[in-house]
Amino acid sequence: MDKVSAGYDQLTRFWLDTAPARGVVVRLDDSLTQAMQHHDYPEAVVTLLRQLAGAAALLASNLKQSAQVILQAQGTGDVPLLCVEATDALTFRLYASVREGAAVATDASLASMVAPDGHGRFVLTIAPTEGQPYQGIVALSQKNDDGETIDGSVARLLEDYLSNSQQTETRMWLRQDGDVMEAMLLERLPDSTDAATPAWNAVVAQAEHAFAEHFMPFPYAEWLQFTFVANDVKVHPAQAVKFACSCSIERVLNALKLVGEDELQPLIEEQGKIATRCEFCGKAYEVSAASFAELFRRNDALHPPGSQLLQ
Numbered sequence: 001m002d003k004v005s006a007g008y009d010q011l012t013r014f015w016l017d018t019a020p021a022r023g024v025v026v027r028l029d030d031s032l033t034q035a036m037q038h039h040d041y042p043e044a045v046v047t048l049l050r051q052l053a054g055a056a057a058l059l060a061s062n063l064k065q066s067a068q069v070i071l072q073a074q075g076t077g078d079v080p081l082l083c084v085e086a087t088d089a090l091t092f093r094l095y096a097s098v099r100e101g102a103a104v105a106t107d108a109s110l111a112s113m114v115a116p117d118g119h120g121r122f123v124l125t126i127a128p129t130e131g132q133p134y135q136g137i138v139a140l141s142q143k144n145d146d147g148e149t150i151d152g153s154v155a156r157l158l159e160d161y162l163s164n165s166q167q168t169e170t171r172m173w174l175r176q177d178g179d180v181m182e183a184m185l186l187e188r189l190p191d192s193t194d195a196a197t198p199a200w201n202a203v204v205a206q207a208e209h210a211f212a213e214h215f216m217p218f219p220y221a222e223w224l225q226f227t228f229v230a231n232d233v234k235v236h237p238a239q240a241v242k243f244a245c246s247c248s249i250e251r252v253l254n255a256l257k258l259v260g261e262d263e264l265q266p267l268i269e270e271q272g273k274i275a276t277r278c279e280f281c282g283k284a285y286e287v288s289a290a291s292f293a294e295l296f297r298r299n300d301a302l303h304p305p306g307s308q309l310l311q
């Protein structure tokens with residue numbers, strides 16, 4: 001049995017014939033280790049990136065076109081940015097920005113590291129390869145009825161967001177064992193009636209129970225049937241999930257173009273080149289003074305002064 005069929009680094013979509021529910025479950029093993037090996041983050045940051053990677057893979061499996069799901073937690077704390085991107089081809093990459101010298105507690109919550117001031121944002125972007133991106137934003141911290149601040153977990157923030165935006169009950173579970181992350185999304189069928197509520201509640205309880213346990217690699221077709229015992233579980237074929245970075249010298253050059261020649265010229269004069277590193281995979285890129293000059297010469301030739309507004 002190959003690794004994907006055996007349950008490693010794979011995603012399985014499923015539905016229940018006996019309850020108004022469909023779902024997707026994903027397990028990240030070597031892919032997560034590969035994504036993380038380019039970084040050296042505090043443990044709490046690594047844990048949250050793993051959770052975001054599991055969640056992003058689940059959401060990416062629902063994309064109906066060539067697109068990316070980007071999950072970001074943004075604030076002004078010791079970790080002002082956590083970012084995970086996943087594609088419809090089920091590849092993902094991740095990074096965090098951690099302030100130099102920051103001491104992040106091992107058990108730090110998402111909101112406490114990203115935005116201890118309570119003004120953090122959780123941003124979900126769907127960016128199609130062609131067409132306009134769609135963005136949803138929720139607060140990392142919310143007040144309950146008693147006015148107390150509640151810090152949302154990755155699963156809770158996404159559950160609330162998806163339940164509201166899709167107008168159907170959605171639940172998400174995440175669990176980690178060492179370097180391995182497992183995540184599951186369960187969605188109530190939108191057209192299910194009130195009479196189906198007990199059946200929905202029962203499968204939610206079964207999923208809750210399963211995710212409270214430690215886990216082992218297992219072919220998901222069997223694991224799902226075991227988890228949702230007394231239900232008839234139907235599965236789509238397992239799909240591989242991989243770490244992959246889409247960085248390239250072309251993208252680096254495009255980014256430099258956006259920063260602009262005037263801004264970068266002093267750097268070229270001082271160092272004779274621009275050296276940069278991909279934030280996601282650590283790959284080093286170097287742009288020589290000659291290529292830098294060429295980049296903006298080419299740009300000028302294509303877009304003579306005054307023509308920018310016509311682009």
Ligand SMILES: [Zn+2]
Pocket residue numbers: 245246247278279280281282283
């Ligand atoms: Zn890269």
